[in-house]
Amino acid sequence: MSVKEATKAAPAPMRAAPEPPRPSKKNRSWDEVPRWQIYLPLSIYLLFTLIPFYWILLFSLRPAGSTSLVPWPMTFDHFEKVWTERSFGTYFQNSVLVGVVTLLMTTLVALAGGYALARFNFKIKRAFMLALLCSQFVPGALLLVPLFEIFAELQMINSLGSVILAETVFQLPLSIILISNFIKNVPYTLEEAAWVDGCNRMTAFRIVVLPLLRPGLIAVGSFAFVHSWNHFLFALMFLNNQEKQTIPVGLNTLMGADSVDLGALAAGGIIAAVPVVIVFAFIQKWLITGFSAGAVKG
Amino acid sequence: MAQAAAVAKPPAPPRRRRASATPRRLPYLLIAPAALLMLGFIAYPVLSVFYYSLQEYNPTKPWRNGFAGFDNFVHAFTDDPLFWDTLVFSAQWVFVEVGLQLLFGLALALIVNQTFVGRALGRALVFSPWAVSGVLTSAIWVLLYNSQTGITRYLADVGIGSYGTSWLSDTSTVFPAAIVADLWRGVPFFAILILADLQSVSKDLYEAAEVDGASRIKQFWHITLPHLKDAIVLSTLLRAVWEFNNVDLLYTLTGGGPAGETTTLPLYIANTSVDAHNFGYASALTTVAFVILLFCSMVYLRLSKFGGEDK
Structure with missing residues (x-):
């Protein structure tokens, strides 16, 4: 499946932002933007966006040594090679494991923290908020050495647990802020009504x-998954064993080889892209709401 | 500080009773997992970086380890041209990258905010590189830039440039080449954020402006842009910090080369600690980076009006 096809398959993207009906459409038409002013720049930009996608697809499908600009005759040799010889099968499993566990841990921990921030007033609330906002500026890349030492102390070097923990921690601040904003949007009176009916808080x-939080949780969970799927430095640092590596590290290894096998690199890249593209197609419609709900305005 | 949730509304009695029945400890229990994780894996490492910055610390030369005072900092500022080079390059990289991303992102958001046939598909395609990782971006652009079968070969076929050109290994072309690769992935970020903010511009304002005969360019300057101002400032700042911190792309695309031409400060730090094992010096450089980031985050907190969230 190509990147393009998968993106096309996105069901009704951006449903979140319905245009209110224009009251005076006829009167407005004189001022409508001329069509070419939309399609011309958009087409030029789309060329810039899509050529790189086409390029990697082309390299992954055409035989080694070919210089044809269409992937014909088509071959899946590169995929087979990269999946077995270059261990991308193993990397894929590891990456899925890291991504899914990071998603679950981030969502659960952020849900608890977000609920506390949205619904309670407590002593260290301001300090906690400040810590969350500031943590967003602390780059994991600059903490590689101390983190390595911590994980060495915990005997977690070479275990996927170290990467999962690190990814989760750096995903938490933004996730908590987002989820607490989502919870604030759910009227407190709904919960109160349920208590009156005899429910306990849980x-x-x-x-x-929880049912009302679904779109928010999907957005936060997807961010966590995509981030940990894409992220590279923690896995590079904390996992020395080849069987424990993740996809981005595998890609980096392919690029670092003395004579880069471009077909294998392209096939590896497509394998790296597929899950992210699926998730992306899936969350498209929540993306805009997710961000406007407070990703930036914190 | 008036907490919104604590403001008593008319049907208060049942809630009051319930609320007081919840243990006081509940909010603390709820934030405990997050707080502990962040203390252990963010706060503690940050503090240990400060500690090591004052130490001579190199596992490969243990006989020299020990307290060093401010030697590491003095060395960085007075005796290490590489430090200054990487600092200057970081500034260049962030400035050019964020400026161009903002410009193209704003233009794209305005375009895909119009009503036109194929808008949903157009948006999906325009935004798609957003989810692509730094390493994958590198892989894609390595394929595009490679000297044998890259884009230059086909350009040379039609008479532009010459065969065998490798933009990534030439010091005069590596900067624009890396900028374009990162733009490809970075523009959608701004486009998404600005498009999100465009949804909340009141249509009435445009209607009124039209009645008054304002041109579209005037509407943009006097309605759209002022409305977007906050979102633009905040996302620019966030993105600048992100571009400064993110080493994935440059690490894998150019490795900081050729000849250190594209080494940012964080990349230099990573090399100093990972390759040269000079943890003490790397920690001092990290501390400098933190001071820069701290300044940015203070500006960010001011702009985002921290603490005003309870109104």
Whole structure:
């Protein structure tokens, strides 16, 4: 499946932003933007966006040594080679494991923290908020050495657990801020009504708030998954064993080889892209709401 | 500080009783996992970086390890031209990259905010590189830039440039080449954020402006742009910090080369600690980077009006 096809398959993207009906469409038409002013720049930009995607697809499908600009005759040799000889099969499993566990841990921990921030007033709330906002500026890349030492102390070097923990931690600040904003959007009175009906706080949360949080949780979970799927430095630093590596590290190894096997690199890249493209197609419609709900305005 | 949730509304009695029945500890229990993880894996490492910055610390030369005072910092500022080079390159990289991303992102957001046939597809395609990782971006552009079968070969076929050109290994072309590769992935970020903010511009304003006969360019300057101002400032700042911190792309695309031409400060730090094992010096450089980031985050907190969230 190509990147392009998958993106096309996105069902009704941006449903989140319906245009309110224009009251005076006829009167406005004199001022409508001329079509060419939309399509011309958009087409030029799309060329810039899509040629690189086409390029990697082309290299992954055409035989080694070919210089044809269409992937014909088509071959899947590169995929077979990269999946078995270059261990991308193993990397793929590792990356899925890291991505899914990071997603679950981030969502759960952020849900608890976000709920506390949205619904309670407590002593260290301001300090906690400040810590969250500031942590967004702390780059994991600059903490590689101390993190390595911590994981060495915990005997977690070469275990996927180290990468999962590190990815989760650096994903948390933004996730908590996002989720607490989503929870604030759910009226407190709904929860109160459930308490009056005899639910305890936990049950009320589960049956009243959680269903309404679904789009927000999907957005936050997808960010966590895509980030940990894409991220590279932690895996590079904390995993020395080839069987434990993840896809981005595998890609980097392919690029670093003395004579780069371009077909294998392209096939590896496509394998790296597929899950992200699926997730992206899936969350498209929540992307805009997810961000406007407070990613930036914190 | 008036907490919104604590403001008593008319049907208060049942809630009051319930609320007081919740243990006081509940909010602390809820933030405990997050707080502990962040203390252990963010706060503690940051503090240990400060500690090591004052130490001579190199696992490969243990006989020299020990307290060093401000030697590391003095060395960086007075005796290490590489430090200054990487600092200057970082500034260049962030400035050019963020400026261009903002410009193209704003233009794209305005375009895909119009109503036109194929808008949903157009948006999906325009935004698609957003989810692509730094390493994958590098892989794609390595394929495009490679000297044998890259884009230059086909350009040379039609008479532009010459065969065998490798933009990534030539010091005069590597900067624009890396900038374009990162733009490809970075523009959608701004486009998405600005498009999100465009959704909240009141249509009435445009209607009123039209009645008054304002041209579209005037509407843009006097309605759209002022409305977007906050979002633009905040996303620019966030992105600048992100571009400064992110080493994935340059690490894998150019490795900081050729001849150190594209080494940012964080990349230099990574090399100093990972390759040269000079942890003490790397920690001092990290501390300098933190001071720069701290300044940015203070500006960010001011702009985002921290603490005003409870209104």
